[in-house]
Amino acid sequence: xPQPLFYLFVAVMLGFGAAVVLLRNPVSxxxxxxxxxxxxxxxxxxxxxxxxxxxxxxxxxGAVMVLFLFIIMLMDIREEQRRRxxxxxxxxxxxxxxxxxxxxxxxxxxxxxxxxxxDRVPLQLTEAAEARRAAGNVSPGITADLERGTLPDxxxxxxxxxxxxxxxLQMVGVLLLVATxxxxxxxxxxxRVVSGRGE
Amino acid sequence: xxxxxxxxxxxLAEKLYFPSILKGLKITLGHFIRLMRGRTKVTMQxxxxxxxxxxPAHYRGAPTLVxxxxxxxxxxxxxxxxxxxPPRAITITPEQIPSExxxxxxxxxxxxxxxxMIRCIYCGMCEEVCPEQAIYLRKDYAITGTTRExxxxxxxxxxxxxxxxxxxxxxxxxxK
Amino acid sequence: xxxLNDYLxxxxxxxxxxxxGVVLRRNIIVIFMCLEMMLSAANLSLVAFSRFRPTGGLPDxxxxxxxxxxxxxxxxxxxxxxxxxxxxxxxxxxxHVEDITSLxx
Amino acid sequence: MDWFxxxxxxxxxxxxxxxxxxxxxxxxxxxxxxxxxxIQDRVGPNRVGVPLTIFGAKKDFPLFGLVQPLADGLxxxxxxxxTPKHVRKFYFWLAPALTMVPALLTCAVIPFGxxxxxxxxxxxxxxxxxxxxxxxTFAIASLGVYGIVLAGWASNSKYPFLGGVRSSSQMxxxxxxxxxxxxxxxxxxxxxxxxxxxxxxxKNGWLLLPLWGEGLSWQRWVLLVPMVISFVxxxxxxxxxxxxxxxxxxxxxxxxxxxxxxxxSSMKFAMFFLGEYAAMIIGSGLIVTLFLxxxxxxxxxxxxxxxxxxxxxxxxxxxxxxxxxxxxxxxxWVRWTLPRFRFDQLMRLGWVFFxxxxxxxxxxxxxxxxxxKR
Numbered sequence: 001x002p003q004p005l006f007y008l009f010v011a012v013m014l015g016f017g018a019a020v021v022l023l024r025n026p027v028s029x030x031x032x033x034x035x036x037x038x039x040x041x042x043x044x045x046x047x048x049x050x051x052x053x054x055x056x057x058x059x060x061x062g063a064v065m066v067l068f069l070f071i072i073m074l075m076d077i078r079e080e081q082r083r084r085x086x087x088x089x090x091x092x093x094x095x096x097x098x099x100x101x102x103x104x105x106x107x108x109x110x111x112x113x114x115x116x117x118x119d120r121v122p123l124q125l126t127e128a129a130e131a132r133r134a135a136g137n138v139s140p141g142i143t144a145d146l147e148r149g150t151l152p153d154x155x156x157x158x159x160x161x162x163x164x165x166x167x168x169l170q171m172v173g174v175l176l177l178v179a180t181x182x183x184x185x186x187x188x189x190x191x192r193v194v195s196g197r198g199e
Numbered sequence: 200x201x202x203x204x205x206x207x208x209x210x211l212a213e214k215l216y217f218p219s220i221l222k223g224l225k226i227t228l229g230h231f232i233r234l235m236r237g238r239t240k241v242t243m244q245x246x247x248x249x250x251x252x253x254x255p256a257h258y259r260g261a262p263t264l265v266x267x268x269x270x271x272x273x274x275x276x277x278x279x280x281x282x283x284x285p286p287r288a289i290t291i292t293p294e295q296i297p298s299e300x301x302x303x304x305x306x307x308x309x310x311x312x313x314x315x316m317i318r319c320i321y322c323g324m325c326e327e328v329c330p331e332q333a334i335y336l337r338k339d340y341a342i343t344g345t346t347r348e349x350x351x352x353x354x355x356x357x358x359x360x361x362x363x364x365x366x367x368x369x370x371x372x373x374x375k
Numbered sequence: 376x377x378x379l380n381d382y383l384x385x386x387x388x389x390x391x392x393x394x395x396g397v398v399l400r401r402n403i404i405v406i407f408m409c410l411e412m413m414l415s416a417a418n419l420s421l422v423a424f425s426r427f428r429p430t431g432g433l434p435d436x437x438x439x440x441x442x443x444x445x446x447x448x449x450x451x452x453x454x455x456x457x458x459x460x461x462x463x464x465x466x467x468x469x470x471h472v473e474d475i476t477s478l479x480x
Numbered sequence: 481m482d483w484f485x486x487x488x489x490x491x492x493x494x495x496x497x498x499x500x501x502x503x504x505x506x507x508x509x510x511x512x513x514x515x516x517x518x519i520q521d522r523v524g525p526n527r528v529g530v531p532l533t534i535f536g537a538k539k540d541f542p543l544f545g546l547v548q549p550l551a552d553g554l555x556x557x558x559x560x561x562x563t564p565k566h567v568r569k570f571y572f573w574l575a576p577a578l579t580m581v582p583a584l585l586t587c588a589v590i591p592f593g594x595x596x597x598x599x600x601x602x603x604x605x606x607x608x609x610x611x612x613x614x615x616x617t618f619a620i621a622s623l624g625v626y627g628i629v630l631a632g633w634a635s636n637s638k639y640p641f642l643g644g645v646r647s648s649s650q651m652x653x654x655x656x657x658x659x660x661x662x663x664x665x666x667x668x669x670x671x672x673x674x675x676x677x678x679x680x681x682x683k684n685g686w687l688l689l690p691l692w693g694e695g696l697s698w699q700r701w702v703l704l705v706p707m708v709i710s711f712v713x714x715x716x717x718x719x720x721x722x723x724x725x726x727x728x729x730x731x732x733x734x735x736x737x738x739x740x741x742x743x744x745s746s747m748k749f750a751m752f753f754l755g756e757y758a759a760m761i762i763g764s765g766l767i768v769t770l771f772l773x774x775x776x777x778x779x780x781x782x783x784x785x786x787x788x789x790x791x792x793x794x795x796x797x798x799x800x801x802x803x804x805x806x807x808x809x810x811x812x813w814v815r816w817t818l819p820r821f822r823f824d825q826l827m828r829l830g831w832v833f834f835x836x837x838x839x840x841x842x843x844x845x846x847x848x849x850x851x852x853k854r
Binding site for chain 1: 379
């Protein structure tokens with residue numbers, strides 16, 4: 001990825017990310033987060049992780065944030081009233097964040113392997129195709145794609161997911177099922193409790 | 200006595216709805232194709248095709264004034280039509296016919312006779328009430344204008360539209 | 376050219392922004408959104424590492440697997456969390472964390 | 481930098497969006513009125529043509545009303561652009577644009593032609609040749625809900641809000657059926673690049689019409705069962721995603737005045753209108769690409785020929801547009817035939833019927849693929 005585009009997307013991601021924290025209207029925050037995630041997805045794509053990028057938009061921007069927006073609108077949450085600011089908490093929080101970033105900078109300054117630019121670690125698709133062929137050519141579709149010079153990102157993710165990580169995948173499936181049941185149980189209104197607030 | 204309406208028992212094909220959806224699609228496609236092939240009688244294309252030829256005998260269009268066969272204006276300014284008019288669209292200013300006039304014996308005539316066509320509801324009461332058979336509803340229905348003033352028909356315009364009517368016409372006679 | 380450190384710094388800054396939001400904001404929904412932002416920041420560094428340390432000429436897909444699982448689990452977490460927030464809102468009529476003090480005794 | 485690539489991409493982007501999609505949007509708004517008129521035994525708009533009377537001629541040149549969209553557009557621009565006092569201004573202005581953008585973004589991955597031979601170079605007729613085509617379209621299409629939800633919320637009034645809430649729940653519900661119903665198709669093709677999917681169909685028969693090439697084998701005919709189920713579910717979910725008639729609950733006139741765009745007027749309203757049609761066109765394009773062979777001409781595998789001759793590529797583009805137009809006609813035909821669902825029926829149908837059907841279809845396809853092993 002050319003450098004200007006990288007900085008553009010980082011700026012979008014961080015700028016709208018900061019807007020999430022700074023804007024007082026929750027709807028504005030949610031929409032800023034959507035744009036921030038779009039920038040993040042672009043960064044994923046710049047790292048050849050097309051599937052992760054699409055997933056970020058599809059799941060986060062398309063589903064999760066819609067859910068957030070839905071809840072904000074349904075509960076009709078207004079802008080926060082300006083309250084008495086707890087100065088100690090604000091200063092402490094800011095110090096925590098600054099401390100974290102400074103420490104990260106310190107760690108990365110001494111991280112030699114991180115100085116390698118992206119074009120110094122090229123993807124070797126033909127070599128990978130040959131290696132796959134030598135190893136028995138399990139899924140010929142992927143090998144064919146690699147030989148054509150394209151990175152079949154989604155297929156490789158799928159392959160890893162359904163071979164090496166199939167147990168974890170099933171566990172996540174069960175987790176989702178449990179979460180679904182849990183949500184239904186939590187959000188079911190209990191009829192015994194008389195709500196005196198006229199809903 | 201109250202009675203219970205039995206819910207119809209649907210068969211599986213009916214429960215699926217798909218057959219009936221397809222049936223509906225077939226019907227609408229049929230209409231579409233029939234119209235494409237010119238088999239359907241469609242709406243009249245108004246400015247080009249007009250209804251005039253097939254207007255029924257009792258059609259009530261714009262009210263007009265008429266003169267008789269010798270050129271005398273029939274209206275004697277009795278103002279009955281002005282009083283009967285439900286939306287009060289008619290305004291008559293009567294005047295005496297001067298003695299040197301050929302029709303001085305009639306005594307009165309309208310100096311101005313105005314029908315506001317914005318208010319007129321084409322009810323035909325004026326035609327009904329007129330003792331002199333001076334006002335008739337014509338079959339004109341496209342009365343248009345670009346200003347309010349234009350829509351008020353004055354005497355000149357009313358005679359222009361009405362033209363000449365010969366002989367007296369009783370209600371129970373055929374219109375000549 | 377862009378280096379691994381650039382991506383890591385971007386990821387760290389996003390994480391920092393999310394952390395700031397969690398610490399500073401008082402609206403529970405915004406706090407929740409900032410949590411999602413922090414998870415995504417972690418994802419970015421994972422994807423960056425996966426790309427910058429290729430195995431056999433291809434990106435290291437073990438890192439992206441973790442991204443996939445994080446996204447899935449985060450989605451489940453959002454669903455449950457929002458349900459809890461709605462339930463909380465029904466009883467307390469507020470989303471302001473300072474007003475929710477039942478647990479502090 | 482490969483200047484030929486940049487230039488051809490720019491031409492593809494501007495050509496496809498401005499010369500194909502936008503005129504298609506305009507014409508389909510006219511077609512909608514014509515089709516509805518023909519189905520209801522009327523004539524429809526047939527007057528607006530070249531207005532010769534302005535220049536002193538005796539009669540206009542009607543041109544079958546083909547200029548009607550232009551007149552409509554002019555009317556929309558000239559109407560008073562009203563922003564009610566009680567709205568949230570920024571989002572009120574943002575929402576119409578947000579409905580239009582995702583629809584146009586989606587068209588980047590749809591292959592609208594095979595190859596075009598320009599000066600000895602073959603140019604692939606797709607704006608972005610992504611390896612995640614269908615996923616990309618779903619990802620972008622899922623953003624389409626923001627425009628409607630924001631319009632409903634920003635209007636700050638009862639009916640638009642209900643329309644927006646309805647729309648978001650409807651779109652989230654049907655996205656699941658949409659995504660699951662496309663999985664069997666991807667399983668059969670073992671390919672996520674839409675261009676490759678179409679080329680495969682060109683060679684071996686369309687997914688729903690396997691009548692030539694390898695499509696003549698009995699294995700493909702067995703696979704036709706899940707594919708037809710997939711097609712039906714996908715099409716119906718697409719109807720719901722684009723808020724078209726049997727599922728146009730977000731703007732249901734009898735209950736919600738005009739739904740989410742009640743408070744909008746003038747060009748902002750027109751943007752919603754155009755967005756709906758653009759979404760419909762892209763939806764048809766996606767269905768045609770996945771199930772009906774995209775640009776391929778039936779019974780004639782001509783992908784190779786298009787690489788060497790210039791006219792074949794143009795013919796393929798024409799073929800694609802014809803298919804899309806036919807499918808848009810189907811959208812309209814359904815709209816003017818079926819009555820609207822009730823909202824609880826709609827949610828029930830989505831979650832209890834189509835979701836399960838699409839899920840079962842995935843397993844059915846896997847089973848068939850495992851047994852017949854193409």
